[in-house]
Structure formats: structure tokens, C-alpha cells
Amino acid sequence: MKNTKLIFDITKTHLLSRIKQSSIAALGVTFGIGTFIILVSFMTGLNGLLDGLILNRTPHIHIYNEIKPSKIQAIDKSASFAETFNVIKSIKPKQNQSRIHNGKTLMDHLKKDDRVMGVCAEVVTKVFYTASSVELNGNVTGIDPYEEDRLFNFGDYIIKGSAEELIRTPQGILLGAGVANKLSINIGNKVQLVTPQGQTFPLKVVGIYQSGLAEFDNVQSYVNLAMAQQLLGEGSNYITDINVKLYEIENAEPMSKFISDKYNLTAIDIKTANAQFETGTSIRNMITYAVSITLLIVAGFGIYNILNMLIYEKMNDIAILKATGFSGKDVQYIFISQAMVIGLVGGVLGLILGHMISIVISNIPFKTEALPTVDTFPVNFNPKFYIIGICFALISTFLAGFLPSLRAKNIDPVEIIRKQ
Amino acid sequence: MSKILEVKSLNKYFRKPVLFHALRDIDFSINKGEFVSIMGKSGCGKSTLLYILSTMDTDYEGELFFNENKITGKSHNELTQLRNEDIGFVFQFHYLLPEFTVLDNVMMPARKLGLKPYAQIKKDALAKLALLDIEEQAYKKASRISGGQKQRVAIARALINNPNIIMGDEPTGNLDTKNSENVFNILRDLSDTQGLSLLVVTHDKDFAAKTDRVIEMEDGKIIGTGIV
Numbered sequence: 001m002k003n004t005k006l007i008f009d010i011t012k013t014h015l016l017s018r019i020k021q022s023s024i025a026a027l028g029v030t031f032g033i034g035t036f037i038i039l040v041s042f043m044t045g046l047n048g049l050l051d052g053l054i055l056n057r058t059p060h061i062h063i064y065n066e067i068k069p070s071k072i073q074a075i076d077k078s079a080s081f082a083e084t085f086n087v088i089k090s091i092k093p094k095q096n097q098s099r100i101h102n103g104k105t106l107m108d109h110l111k112k113d114d115r116v117m118g119v120c121a122e123v124v125t126k127v128f129y130t131a132s133s134v135e136l137n138g139n140v141t142g143i144d145p146y147e148e149d150r151l152f153n154f155g156d157y158i159i160k161g162s163a164e165e166l167i168r169t170p171q172g173i174l175l176g177a178g179v180a181n182k183l184s185i186n187i188g189n190k191v192q193l194v195t196p197q198g199q200t201f202p203l204k205v206v207g208i209y210q211s212g213l214a215e216f217d218n219v220q221s222y223v224n225l226a227m228a229q230q231l232l233g234e235g236s237n238y239i240t241d242i243n244v245k246l247y248e249i250e251n252a253e254p255m256s257k258f259i260s261d262k263y264n265l266t267a268i269d270i271k272t273a274n275a276q277f278e279t280g281t282s283i284r285n286m287i288t289y290a291v292s293i294t295l296l297i298v299a300g301f302g303i304y305n306i307l308n309m310l311i312y313e314k315m316n317d318i319a320i321l322k323a324t325g326f327s328g329k330d331v332q333y334i335f336i337s338q339a340m341v342i343g344l345v346g347g348v349l350g351l352i353l354g355h356m357i358s359i360v361i362s363n364i365p366f367k368t369e370a371l372p373t374v375d376t377f378p379v380n381f382n383p384k385f386y387i388i389g390i391c392f393a394l395i396s397t398f399l400a401g402f403l404p405s406l407r408a409k410n411i412d413p414v415e416i417i418r419k420q
Numbered sequence: 421m422s423k424i425l426e427v428k429s430l431n432k433y434f435r436k437p438v439l440f441h442a443l444r445d446i447d448f449s450i451n452k453g454e455f456v457s458i459m460g461k462s463g464c465g466k467s468t469l470l471y472i473l474s475t476m477d478t479d480y481e482g483e484l485f486f487n488e489n490k491i492t493g494k495s496h497n498e499l500t501q502l503r504n505e506d507i508g509f510v511f512q513f514h515y516l517l518p519e520f521t522v523l524d525n526v527m528m529p530a531r532k533l534g535l536k537p538y539a540q541i542k543k544d545a546l547a548k549l550a551l552l553d554i555e556e557q558a559y560k561k562a563s564r565i566s567g568g569q570k571q572r573v574a575i576a577r578a579l580i581n582n583p584n585i586i587m588g589d590e591p592t593g594n595l596d597t598k599n600s601e602n603v604f605n606i607l608r609d610l611s612d613t614q615g616l617s618l619l620v621v622t623h624d625k626d627f628a629a630k631t632d633r634v635i636e637m638e639d640g641k642i643i644g645t646g647i648v
């Protein structure tokens with residue numbers, strides 16, 4: 001369009017000659033977009049933190065052997081009772097079913113699958129912790145510390161000592177923070193584990209583990225896989241749990257279904273296990289967008305009002321422009337571009353304001369027991385939000401400017417000139 | 421002699437608030453280079469006629485010719501273009517864009533036309549302002565100059581695209597005698613030296629007497645035309 005520069009010059013003069021009103025309109029947008037950026041960065045930062053709290057260390061698929069009675073009882077296998085209606089009362093599960101049979105084979109299969117990032121074997125058992133006269137019950141999990149750290153960020157939750165220390169110390173144990181607290185022991189001390197079979201094992205505390213979930217930290221401890229197998233008096237093929245991490249979380253559900261069907265094991269995928277977290281995330285996102293859109297609608301009404309007023313004041317100008325050869329469309333572009341300039345300037349200032357306040361927030365100290373890996377407020381500086389923000393600003397100001405500009409387009413110059 | 425403007429059996433009705441026959445069977449033409457004035461009592465339809473002739477009002481019956489081309493029934497865009505290029509309009513109330521400089525106001529229609537580069541348009545605009553003897557006001561805001569000066573700026577703006585005709589609706593109606601005479605002399609001079617066609621509505625008998633031809637109107641009709 002050959003008139004672009006002319007139209008822009010007129011727009012500029014109109015806006016600058018009522019700089020106060022233009023600034024107020026732009027500030028409305030700045031406020032709306034700034035709030036959007038702050039809210040969305042903080043909310044998604046928080047989401048990321050909470051997701052990290054649970055999801056980062058949660059296996060995408062958790063495979064274990066649930067203790068439950070066999071579905072198929074001996075009588076069902078017998079041909080002579082196939083036609084009869086069989087009732088068996090008080091079915092009890094078999095003892096010691098928690099072991100995954102052929103666990104190593106299953107792990108090898110999984111490791112070869114190219115959807116799988118990694119696989120960890122675990123041995124879980126109940127124990128009593130004893131130190132001096134205190135006796136506590138709890139869980140001990142035998143792990144491969146190296147793989148657990150690589151796949152599930154295990155090391156992030158060790159507040160004293162380290163995963164390497166555990167690897168180096170076959171007789172070592174990483175105590176849950178709550179357990180250590182209750183037993184009043186620390187790194188370097190000894191703790192006795194009493195197994196369900198009644199055997200006692202003296203272990204050396206090489207670190208303290210804190211997940212942030214108190215009920216977990218009050219019972220849980222970690223030892224090396226071989227140590228756990230030894231606690232139970234089992235060989236190196238004994239595995240109770242397999243944790244799988246995938247490249248794509250979307251594959252978790254179909255894969256877990258496949259595993260539980262094919263291997264007759266219980267396989268829980270991450271979405272089923274943590275459904276409530278996704279709900280929380282989507283509700284927080286909804287609040288963020290609802291608040292921002294509300295603010296932008298308010299800003300939009302401000303722009304609509306100011307442009308309407310401007311057009312009312314500029315009736316004469318519009319009549320002159322039309323009388324001297326400007327078309328309705330030209331006049332419409334003049335007013336739309338005024339709205340868009342307000343939107344662009346207000347929007348960019350909003351991004352800058354939002355970014356600065358987000359930086360301030362991200363530097364505010366935020367220390368809490370429950371989140372050992374965090375020391376300032378979590379803020380997500382995702383460029384995507386800034387693109388959404390500026391699009392928001394332009395779209396809402398375009399909509400706010402459109403109706404007034406249509407009015408300007410349709411003004412009959414004769415009517416205005418006659419009124420003088 | 422060729423006609424710059426011609427109307428044939430023009431009728432205009434206002435439908436609101438009541439049906440009102442504002443212009444009745446108007447027939448006349450203006451030759452190239454002619455300086456014509458329209459006189460008549462207030463409310464007789466002079467402005468209404470001028471808005472139709474200037475193509476801003478298209479709601480009429482009859483036919484309008486510009487440069488011997490029929491323009492009745494042309495699209496809004498074609499008429500806008502015609503107004504921009506071939507018709508200069510001067511209003512009673514100077515009608516400048518108050519926030520722009522005098523120079524910007526004069527340049528505006530030429531920039532809209534877009535045939536010349538900016539620098540050339542600026543030179544032309546300054547030349548027009550010089551022609552009307554107000555080039556020293558060029559960089560002032562249009563709202564900061566006197567009424568007589570504004571009217572001269574409006575004439576300069578009407579001239580910027582070298583139109584075929586200039587129309588004025590009581591262009592001196594708002595000015596004192598001295599300024600009024602000044603503006604008339606400018607128009608007379610443009611007609612004499614540049615061969616510009618002019619059609620000017622006026623209340624001023626002395627003014628009308630100095631034009632080539634006077635059209636007299638009453639109650640929406642032309643009641644007489646002649647050299648005074």
C-alpha cells in the first residue's frame with residue numbers, strides 16, 4: 001500500500017498530540033501484559049517445581065509383583081471340574097510372591113527397547129532400625145545408586161553425603177532424614193538393621209536423604225542392591241521392583257499395559273499414579289490465563305473508550321480527510337493503526353515490566369524443609385510466554401480498535417461539514 | 421468551449437425528518453476557466469448543491485458530468501480519487517487539521533495522491549503557500565494562525581494537486597472585510613492568470629459582482645443566471 005507512511009504519520013501526530021490519553025491506554029495494556037508474564041512465569045515455575053518434586057523422581061513405569069491370591073486356582077485347571085460351579089473360600093496369597101521372576105530377563109528386554117531411556121532394579125524390604133535403645137520400623141530399598149541418580153535425580157535429594165559414597169561403601173546406608181532424626185544419628189555413625197527374618201546387620205551411615213515428603217522420609221532408607229539382597233538372604237537374581245524411564249512420557253500407558261499383560265506383573269504408569277498432579281497443573285494454568293484475559297479485556301475496554309472519544313473529537317479531521325480524497329478504508333487504517341501502536345508499545349513495555357518483576361521474584365529467597373533443592377522462588381523464563389503476551393496485546397487492541405475504526409470509516413463527511 | 425462541470429435535471433430530497441424537496445430540476449454548466457458565483461437566501465439549497473457537485477453527496481436524482489464524463493453512479497473509490505485529483509474544496513470554516521503544521525496540511529492531498537516524491541511535494545506546497553503569501557507560516561501548527569491565514573492555507577491545500585476546478589462554500593463568510601477582499605482577490609487572480617475554473621457560494625453582493633457569472637437560487641431552484 002503506497003499510503004502506509006502517510007497513514008502512519010497521521011497516526012503518530014494523533015497519538016502524540018494527546019500523549020496523556022495515549023499513554024493511559026498503553027499503560028492499561030502494559031499492566032495487563034505485565035501481569036500475564038509475571039503470573040504465567042511464576043505459575044509455570046511453580047508447576048515445574050511441583051512436577052519435579054514428584055514426577056522427576058517417579059519412574060514412568062513401575063513394575064512389581066503385587067501380593068494377591070492367584071486368580072487361577074488349581075481346581076480351575078482340572079478338566080473334571082470344568083462344567084461345575086466351584087466355590088473356594090478363604091483364598092490366601094502365596095508367601096514370598098514379591099520377587100519378580102526372571103527379573104533380569106525382563107530388564108534386558110526393556111533395555112533393548114528404543115523407547116526406553118533406562119531401567120533400574122530395586123529390592124524393597126521392611127526392616128527395623130535400631131540405634132542404642134531406639135527401635136523404628138521402616139523400609140529399605142536396595143538400589144543401583146549410579147543409575148538412580150542418572151534416571152531419577154536421586155542425588156538431588158541427598159542433603160548430606162553422596163551417592164558415590166554409597167557406591168564406595170558396600171556396607172553403607174543412606175538414611176531418611178526423619179529416620180536419622182528420630183535415631184539421633186548422623187553421617188559416620190552405625191545403625192543396626194533387623195530384617196523380617198530376624199537377622200541383624202550393622203551398617204554405616206554414609207548420607208542423609210530428604211525427599212521433602214515427611215511420611216516418606218520418616219521410614220525410608222537406601223542401601224546398595226547387593227546389600228538388600230544380602231539382608232533378605234537372596235542371590236543376585238532377586239529383584240522386587242523394576243523402574244523404567246522412557247524418552248516420551250506418552251508411551252508409559254501403552255507400555256505398562258503391554259508389560260502387565262505379557263509378564264503377568266503389576267505395571268503402573270506415571271499418569272495413573274499421579275493423576276492428581278496433572279489436574280493441579282491444568283487448574284493453575286487456567287487461573288493464569290483467566291486472570292490475564294480479564295485484565296486484557298479491561299485494558300481493551302479502555303482502548304475502545306479512548307478511541308471512541310478520539311474519533312468523536314476528530315470528526316472534523318475525518319470529514320476533511322474524506323473531502324480531500326482519503327477513502328473510508330484509509331481513515332479506518334488510521335484509527336486501527338492507532339490502536340495497534342498503543343497495543344505494541346503497551347505490550348512491549350508490559351513484557352519488559354513483567355520480565356523485570358519476574359527477575360526480582362526469582363531472586364527472592366525461598367527456603368523450605370520440604371524442598372531441599374530450592375532456595376529462591378521458582379520462575380519459568382520461557383520465551384514462548386513473551387510471544388503469547390505480545391500476540392495477546394496486539395489481538396486485544398486490534399479488537400478494541402476495530403469497532404471505533406469502522407465507525408470512522410462510515411462517517412459521512414457531508415453530515416459533519418453541514419453541522420458547522 | 422468545453423464544459424468542466426454540468427448538471428442535468430438534478431433533484432435532491434431529504435427524507436428525514438420529513439420528506440423535503442431541497443433541489444428542484446437544476447440544470448446548468450460551467451465552462452473551463454470560468455469564475456461562477458452562486459447567490460441566494462440562507463436555506464435555499466446552495467450548500468446542498470455544492471456537496472453534490474463536489475461528489476461528496478451521491479444521494480440525488482439527475483446526472484452530473486465532470487470534464488464531459490458522466491460521474492453519476494461511479495463507485496465511492498472512483499469519486500474519492502476524483503476529489504483528490506481534480507477538485508479543490510474550500511469550506512466556510514477553514515477546516516484544517518489543527519494538530520498538523522500548515523505545511524503538512526497543504527501536503528496532505530498530494531501525499532495521498534502519491535504521484536510525486538515527498539521532497540517534490542514539499543517544494544510544491546511551499547510554492548503554493550508563497551503564491552498565497554503565507555509561506556512564513558509554513559512550520560506553525562495550523563491551530564496557531566489567524567482566521568484569514570487559515571483560509572489562505574485552505575486555498576493552498578485546494579490548489580496542491582493542480583485541480584481542474586475549485587469549489588468554495590462561503591469561503592469568505594467568516595472573515596472581516598479586509599481579509600475577505602484579500603481572499604477574493606487571490607481567487608480572481610487564480611482565475612485570470614492560471615485559467616482555473618471556480619464555483620463559489622457567497623452572500624456578498626460585491627464579491628459576486630466581480631465574478632464572471634452569478635447563479636441565483638431560491639427555494640431549491642435556479643431563478644436566474646447572468647453576467648452582473
Ligand SMILES: Nc1ncnc2c1ncn2[C@@H]1O[C@H](COP(=O)(O)OP(=O)(O)O)[C@@H](O)[C@H]1O
Nearest residue numbers: 434436437442461462463464465466467468469
Ligand atoms: N440533512 C438534512 N436533512 C434535512 N434537511 C436538510 C438537511 N440539510 C439541509 N437541509 C435543508 O435543506 C435546505 C437547504 O439547506 P442548505 O443547502 O444548507 O442551504 P444554504 O446553504 O443555501 O443556506 C434547508 O432548508 C435545510 O434545512
Ligand SMILES: [Mg+2]
Nearest residue numbers: 466467468589
Ligand atoms: Mg450553506
